[in-house]
Amino acid sequence: MINDFEHFTPKTLKEALALLAKYGDDCKVICGGQSLLILMRQGLVSPKYIVDIKGISELSYIKDDKDGVKIGATTTHRAVEKSAVIKKKYPVLAEMETRLASVQTRNWGTIGGNVCHGDPAGDPVPVLIALNATLTVAGARGTRSIPVENFSLDYFEVDLKDGELLAEITIPPPPPRTGAVYTKFNIIESDLATVSVAASVTLGAGDGVCQDVRIALGAVAPTAIRAKKAEKVLKGKKITDALLKEAGEVAATETEPISDIYASEEYRLELVKALVPRMTKEALARAKKA
Amino acid sequence: MKIEGKFTMKAPIQETWDFLLAPGTLVSCIPGAEKMEAVDDKTWEGIVKQKVGPITIKLNFTQTLTELDPPRHVKAMGLGSAVGGAGTFTQETIVDIKEVAGGEVEVAYSSNVSLVGRLATFGERIMRAKVNKIGGQFIQNLQDKLESELGK
Amino acid sequence: MKKELKFKVNGQPYEIFVKPKTLLVEVLRDLVGLTGTKRGCSSSSCGACTVMLDGMAVKSCSVLALQANGTEVVTVEGLAKGNELSPLQRAFLDHGSYQCGFCTPGMLMSSTALLTENPRPTKLEIKEGIDGNICRCTGYNAIVRAVTAVVKGEYKEAK
């Protein structure tokens, strides 16, 4: 049962921030509401005030400029999935979206809402980490930037202080000879990830050496994480199957998975060991083609 | 969901026991405990607040010492019911102390946490992770307290 | 407390006062009186409540009614033109794409939205289009066959 609340529909970011400042802890932000409404129906979240930012058109956009592509926080998953710019520049992001929940959820749910929900099994965050994205957070006293990999703090907790709102996601232009991929392991195709892996590989000019690599993992820690030690195994080297295997083993040591009804802790570790090499190899193949 | 473990520290057993049983030591280790008040020498009542992302749970919490065997064994039962009826939370903690060589004591603990009601059925994924964490934090707090007070 | 909701359902304008907590599906079923839209879960998982909102498929149990302010909603009751069933409705009949029928309104809305957006989907795209809807009876393949038949032009739109 959903408790009664008061509903505000600010038309601008400024209005929204003012409302947040006014109601503080007693209010929650809703946009697509695909996650929040489930919690409210269970009676687990019962805010007195709801600030509905779905109607803030200034936050819904996909812009391509010299710093990269900028996605407004209230842009729906579906808009990201279908965007020509994103398909061209970051195909991995569009591919990830096609596997995120269902069409209905993607039509109404937003990428910003997903990132702010802080679900360690969410799909966009690992991909955004692999793409080295930055978030712009707006507050009463102006805006600040934060790398997406630092944004999630704990299970369902993100680095948003009272009165702050996520405004924008910026993805830097991909360096030449870069390939990125994402996969999630699950039992049912459209389901949340049991383990997810995003990888991005950048090759040096001509020599086939791995100049840069970013590996992000989902559902194996309280937040999506970047497997930095595993990256180190590969960075600056010519990637071989043996190195990939090692990277997988190392990545597993960086996780702290839990056992739940879908998979045991040990199995999640094994999945990381199997999927990190596989996905990195795929990213490498894409980088070679790029 | 059970958490078990043990640690050793340099302290006399009686002192360890006395500290453990001192009013408020155990309850103050409960993460998120607020305004815990003693009802009698074995029972405390208060509010425990827990937060999992957007979910804030406020529990009316009672902790009772149910088994006492000084200076070796104590069992504490915690029972919390969520304000608003979202469920109940129980925590059973057992601490066993024994002397080991070299003036050290070994503190063995087990903490079994369970959730009943709507809280429990909602999102197994979230709650299990969180409950494990609460249990772990409780033990961590206890160890920190004991070590900082006695293990110097 | 109640706020005004102005929207169109199957072409008909409505002005209704609702509590902010009211879900779109509740307005449609309880206030507008269109019970074709069903509810099968409370976790946005089953798709039985799927309707079209400004042409897109959404789960009406996961949309606040007030968020539909100013939009046009189409429910299963809006598919037929008078006495003429829509191509998908006829294809569902011919292919046995329903059994108990409880998921059928949602399935029809998901596939109608799919074909509105992409009139020539591949088989995989059809499967993706209805993946948010659970059918416990048919095993989906009969639904995929029906949508495929419409894509192939076997069912003409009624005039």
Next chain:
Amino acid sequence: MSYQCPVCNKVSNKSALDLARHMIGRGDKVHRDWINSKGFKYSELLALQFSSFGGEGFKSLAEVLEKEAKVKD
């Protein structure tokens, strides 16, 4: 040769073993009490039956029934 249940008079015209199956299978209080009155423990006979292959649980009861429940045709 047939056998008659001492409790409910059901007749088995197969064997004492068959009647033993009936008595244990029926398992209501009256049947249980009769079995127990013969020095068995009903639950032990059951346990014997579900813990091993070979139908052992029925056999010892059948021996008793062979003597006590035989009906001459």
Next chain:
Amino acid sequence: MSDYSVIGKRVHNIDGTEKVTGSGKYTFDVVLPNMLYGKILRSPHPHAKILKIDTRRAKRLVGVKAVVTGKDTLGRKQGIWRRFPELCDEEILCRAKVRYIGDAVAAVAAIDEDTAEEALDLIDVEYEPLPAVFDPMDAIKEDAPQIHEGVELNININRHIEWGDVDEAFEKCDHIREDKFKCSSQAHVCMETHDAVASFGHNGKLEVWTSSQSSYYIQRLYADMLDMNESDIRVTNRHTGGGFGSKFELDSAQFCAAILSQKLCQPVKIVLTREEEFTATKRRTPMYYFLKLGAKKDGTMLAKEVRVITEGGAYTAMGATALYLTGFFSSFPYKYPNYRYDGYRVYTNTATTSAMRGFGAPQSTFVGESQIDMMAEDLGIDPVEIRRKNGMTPNYEVPGQAFIQSCGLHQCLDKIEEHIEKRGKLPPNHGIGVSAYGFMSGGIFNWFNTPYAFSAAVVRINIDGKVDVYTGTCDMGQGSNTTLAMICAEELGVRLEDVRMFSGDTGICPPDLGAWGSRQTLMGGNAVKMAAAECKQQLIEFTAAKMGVNIVYDLDIKDRWVHLVDRPERGVSYFDIVKEAIRGKDGVAIMGRGHYTPHRKGMISPAYSFGVQAAEVEVDPETGRYKLVNVTTAHESGTVINPVGIEGQLEGAIMMAGGYGFCEDQPMDEGKILNPSIADYKLIRSLDMPETDILEIDTYEPEGPFGAKEAGEGLTNPTAGAIGNAVYKAVGVRIYDLPITPEKVFKALKEKEKQQKKAKK
């Protein structure tokens, strides 16, 4: 055979347009004037004494009209095995003790659902938790807590089936295998949850709209529990949003709505939430299986011995039947000359396990078909061949149990063999597994203790020639109304659109046991056919007299044309004859009555259907994840009445049974189901659904209407076994417990690797 004019044609379900336009009314949609909404308070404890229930605070809440507890009931215990009072063990609203998490303790009626839900939080229940037991293997220990008073070792029922001399036969075997398996639970997940609108009037009569598979059972069980006359209770089943075995016992929504309505004389509607549906309704029975199988070198199987211990949950429900059927179908579809089965149903402090599509047979088929593949491998025999060697044939008698008339198992095996050959060499990590099955067409044993015929129907022809069929059968989506209307139309010689069905309404329909045990087509069909035949006879008599035809001619009706069989052009319009016949009968509509109760058909069922299924999987050996690539089924169900319906049953069964094999499970912690939502309970969606091919085999069942038999539940039996065997063929690991998850496959692969390494050393 092909001269049928209705049967075997591809038709729209007769309620199809209502379903595709959303105009069909389900109980979920029923709104009555002055109606209240109910909610049920459930036990959070798996086993506890109820010390006190204080409803005062709840009653004071504005909008609450009534709060009831067990004290407001007659305190009776219900059970569907009415012949055995000790098996009627469920109070529904518990008075003294709760036995599982979800047991109902109180119910509220209020002006809306929100208020009722709010009131639940204001009911204070004082429990004294008792020690609880969750696993049947623990519950049968001497020191386990006793769940029902006087039930030793918590054994609810035990069943024994035996023929031949098993012990002697094992001594003659060349090879014996003993294997252990574990079958998991499964939820029905009907899209419409259990719901009821109960309206008790000041006239003392109760009217109920409810989503159900058997209006007659619900009516009778209400009569028992409320101490009312059957005839004062009218149960109407409108469209039902799925049943699958979950909706033919009196449930908490139905009972609480009636109790509340009795108190208030106002209609009360209760719709279970999805969470209640998962935790507080019944589910498929988990089973521990111990199998011993003996064969000669040539693959002839001489003896089988089976022991089963099932997790019963808190109450008996239909669990007794599941226990019996899993034992009987463990011998299927093979000719074991010697067979012994011991089954135990054990009470546990978990949600009650009961009927679900397949009813014990999906479990026995999974374990049996897995073991036969292992036996075939041990003996070096092809899996299809070993099944052929031992498979049932027409006119086979299962010793002392059942008589099988039609049986197309061998043709099915041939077809599946062809399919596998055609598939040729498979890509790496692909495997095809085979599984054979059989199932019944309705049960015979009358545990419900009904004095009525198992099926009955009334057919009435109106003045315009349109036909009304009244039958107590229930259409829960399986399309029985369409099938029965087709049978009626064929028999009577009219078109399908001439027939109108009135079903599942105890106020106007003759009693029928309902839609479970795959009984509607055969039993309901025979009753409808008989009633239609009686009408037809009257029309033919009238026509013969009117036309004055020579006595040597036979008359028949086909496609609305009453004619001479040998000179079909000589005849009259059916519509004209109906008009005149009614006028000639002093204005009384033409009526026919039909009924069916099986006689001299053994103890189990009047007829059995058979089939063989081949599942192809592709396994990722690095993760254990596998995909269902294709499921091909060769099956026979006698004459196909409604081909579209059969395809739907088959593909739908693969979704459900594939889920049972692949992903569906109800893991528990201390009796608490951990995945009580569709988000957490994994079931097959469109992207996970394999390609499905159907190979129809022609058979004719003399006992069935027009030669038809079941095609609904049997199809749920083979898939889990076929998947298990396919995984084995693909990567060489055998999984002994359901569901066959990627993690289990992965662990088995690791274990196999370890063993191989060890062997090398």
